[in-house]
Amino acid sequence: MLQPASTRITHLYLALTVLLVGGGCGSPPPLDKQLETLASWTATMQLAKERHGAGAITITYATQLRDRADEAFQQASTTIGQSAQTHSDSAYAAAALDSLRTAIRQLEAEIGS
């Protein structure tokens, strides 16, 4: 089916806009990505706690990991609300944030800060 050229060009621009916005120019990442990131930092905290317990990493280094996790936590807690559409989404988001907070506290207890 033939379309007028102007319509095709408009579609092209629309597609390009979707691509750019989807590419992460400004809008927060989708919920599943944010949940993955939170889980990743939670696991990082648990690994750091375990490695510190085994004497493998210094307090200096563990503290830096804690700080980076804290930044990820702060960022997610401001943006994840916008990405959560339904009640169950919000529940997942709250649980993920909660796990990370707990993991950060446990690492802090381990390194005594």
Added chain:
Amino acid sequence: MKKWAEVALGVVTSIGGFLEVGSIATSAQGGAEFGYQLAWVLVLGTMSLAILMEMTGRLAAVSQRTYADLLRERFGYRFFLLPLVAVFVVSLLVVISEIGGVSIALQIATGIDFRWWAIPTAIVGWFLLWRGNFTIVEQGTAMLGLVAISFAVGALKLHPVWPTLGRAMLPSLPSHDRARYWYLAVSILGASISPYLYLFYSAGAIEDEWTIEHLGVNRVTAGMGNVFGGGLAIATLVTAALVLAPREIKVDRYEQIALVLATPLGRAGLVFFIMTLFITCFGATLEIVLAMAYLLAQGLGWNWSENLKPDKDARFATSYSVLILLAALPIAIGMDPLTLTNISMVATAASLPVTVIPLFVLMNDGDLLNTHVNGWPSNLALVVIALLSIVLLVAALPLQLLGGG
């Protein structure tokens, strides 16, 4: 006997030259997100780099001319601007990332924020370039860079599943996150095949006064050196695949990568990681700013040599001095080194056609190479690399948008 010393040295140099901020970051990300699956990309990248290095080294040893010199003379100034600008832009991005890598290493060791380390790193680097000679830059970083072998030790201690790793040496399609997979593949190729590596290597052949006698040394250096260097990058991927992937840890920040060695090797692992990141990134910083100054000086016909005192090649010496200090600024104002690294590796991949395709013309020029022109297997390999580079150019931007997050 002297020949073997040179061979050994050359091999060591390419190990030190291969593993740096780009390979460490992209291999760790690849291993964390896709296990062993991206190992084939490292094999492809390593083979391509070895072939390009062998050719630029052979070209320099036989013709006594550097690649940048010939790019200007044989293709004219108009064409030369293309590789000049492309290599300059991507190399500047890469060297900023390398200074970021050095700064992160110092931050992990001391706890002092990375941005404070950028300017001191540039000043120490500049001092070494200003006072030191080519041998110091090349061999110093190469010898110290041997600490990178700790990645191989770490990988072995984690007991990789060899058949699975072996299968990953052949290309396969991802079961999830296709855009991210190909994005990481392009980043890994950009980290492996950097134009600065073969421009530096080609200028180095002239600095080290290579002649036709060195063709054997050249072949072994390019081949064996890259096998070892690529092997260490695969070891990095394996450690990430065995430490980070099972725990579903993605590498969002550089600091997380140190865990890949601190897990199998304990406290020593953390220390080796810091040393490896510091030394290889510092060495790469020196090599990249030199490669950029070589390109400029050889292309425009200035006096150049890292073995001359700066007043004998003032424009060359000023170029590397300005470049290294300039490259420290983005890190000093706090740009995230990992984001920068990822962008620079994709940009590098996209820049390859302008330095790979002209090589095909030069490597078949009997006036330059006499009987040492490319045979058909070399030409075939170069055509494949050139096609690959065109695919990378086309794919880089869309993948940065779709898989960069």
Added chain:
Amino acid sequence: MGALHLSHDVIDAQLVDRQQEKIGRIDELLLELEDGQPPRVATIVIGGVARARRVGRWMLALHRAVHALFGHREEQESRVPFDAVRRIGDTIELDVEGDTLASMRLERWLATHIVLRIPGGSGERK
């Protein structure tokens, strides 16, 4: 020596002076046109303006703008008679003193005003 290919062997070739110091590349060649005489290759031009002119008008404008920014008035361009060519090979040797060329002004200025003021800038081999 037989025929010389201007575009292959001469334009863009590396130039060296009497002391074998690298003094730039042949950025442009000028033909001399005189009444009743065949045209002949008369002048070698070395310098950024000649290079920029080869790329296009926009490059020339960009080049001039950059130089204006640094307050340069004179064109830093050298014109050397083709008769000064002593040898043509991988490099082309000119019977000139590199230090006297206008196109080497930046090199001299950097050497005397910057490099020599920084410790370690001069001396024998490193």
